[in-house]
C-alpha cells in the first residue's frame with residue numbers, strides 16, 4: 392500500500408468517526424501525520440530536486456545577511472558573553488550553517504559565546520543538520536518542539552524562522568448570508584468533499600475581531616490559529632532579545648482584501664502550483680500566506696515590541712546584501728560563482744517574479760532598550 396493510500400485510509404476513518412473534520416485537521420494530517428505527512432516522510436522538499444525553493448536554497452548570501460543582523464542584535468544587547476540563536480523549523484540546517492559560517496569568520500568574539508538550538512518537527516532531519524553543521528558541532532544543540540512549546544525552555548538571544556508559519560495548518564472560513572462559516576472536510580462515496588458548517592471554535596471569530604477584519608460576502612480566508620499559539624511559546628521562551636520571522640505574507644488589510652476572494656491556500660509539487668489540496672495526499676506541500684498584523688498584535692499583548700516590519704528586499708539591502716556581494720565579487724571566486732551570485736541577488740530582491748516583495752521580515756524584541764538594527768537604515772536616500 393502506498394503512503395498516499397495509507398494516509399487516505401487514516402483520514403477517511405477519522406471523518407467517518409466524526410462525520411467531518413476541520414480543514415485544519417485535514418491539512419495537519421497531510422503535512423505532519425507521522426511517517427506519512429509531507430514534512431514527516433522521507434524525501435527532498437526544498438531546492439532544485441524538491442518541490443519549492445526558499446530564500447535559503449537560493450544562495451548563502453541570504454543567511455550571511457541574516458547573520459550580520461544577529462551580530463547587530465548581539466551588540467544591541469551589550470555584546471553578552473553568551474548568546475543563544477534558536478531556529479524553529481530548521482529544515483536541513485542550511486540557514487543555520489550559513490549564519491554560523493559567517494559568525495565564525497567575521498564575528499569571532501560573538502561566535503565564541505554562541506549556542507545555536509535547532510527546533511524541528513521532523514526528527515530525521517537532525518542527521519542532515521548534523522552533517523552540514525559538522526564544523527560547528529560544539530556550538531549546536533537540538534530541541535524537539537514539545538519542550539519549546541510547553542515552556543520548559545528559556546533563552547536570551549535571537550529566535551528566527553524562515554517559512555515556518557506558512558507551514559502551520561489553517562482553518563478555512565467563508566462569509567455567507569448566514570454569517571461566517573467554516574469549511575469542513577466530509578466524505579461522499581469515499582471522496583473528500585467540502586461542507587460549510589458552524590465555526591469549530593470561537594477562537595476563529597476572536598482572531599478576526601482582534602485585527603478588526605470583516606470578510607466580504609462570498610469571501611474565503613485562512614485562519615492560522617497555530618501562529619499566535621506558537622508566538623506565545625516563543626515570547627515565553629525568550630527572556631531577552633529578538634524574534635525574527637521571515638515568510639511570505641501580508642499585513643491583514645492586504646491579506647483579507649476583497650480581491651483575494653478565494654484566500655491564499657496553495658499546494659506545491661515539483662515546482663508546480665496546484666490549487667487542489669485533496670490530491671497527492673502527503674506528497675505535496677500545502678501553505679497559506681502569513682498574516683503579519685496578527686503576529687504584531689499578539690506580540691504587543693505578549694510584551695514583544697515591533698522594531699521593524701517590511702519587505703525582504705528592504706531588509707536585505709539595508710542589512711548588507713550589497714556589501715556581501717561586493718566581498719564575493721572581490722574574492723578569488725570563479726566567474727561562474729560570481730555569475731551565480733548576481734542571479735541569486737536578483738531572485739532574492741527583485742519584486743516581480745522574485746522573492747523581494749512577497750516575502751516579508753518582522754523583527755520583534757523583548758527587554759532590549761535603544762534598538763538600532765541594520766534593517767532600520769534608510770535605503771535609497
Ligand SMILES: C[S@@+](CC[C@H](N)C(=O)[O-])C[C@H]1O[C@@H](n2cnc3c(N)ncnc32)[C@H](O)[C@@H]1O
Nearest residue numbers: 430445480481482510511512513536553554558
Ligand atoms: C517550509 S519548511 C521550511 C524549512 C526551512 N526553514 C527552509 O526555509 O528551507 C517548514 C519546516 O518547519 C517544520 N515545522 C513545522 N512545524 C514546526 C514546529 N511547530 N516546530 C518546529 N518545526 C516545525 C517542518 O517540519 C518543516 O521542516
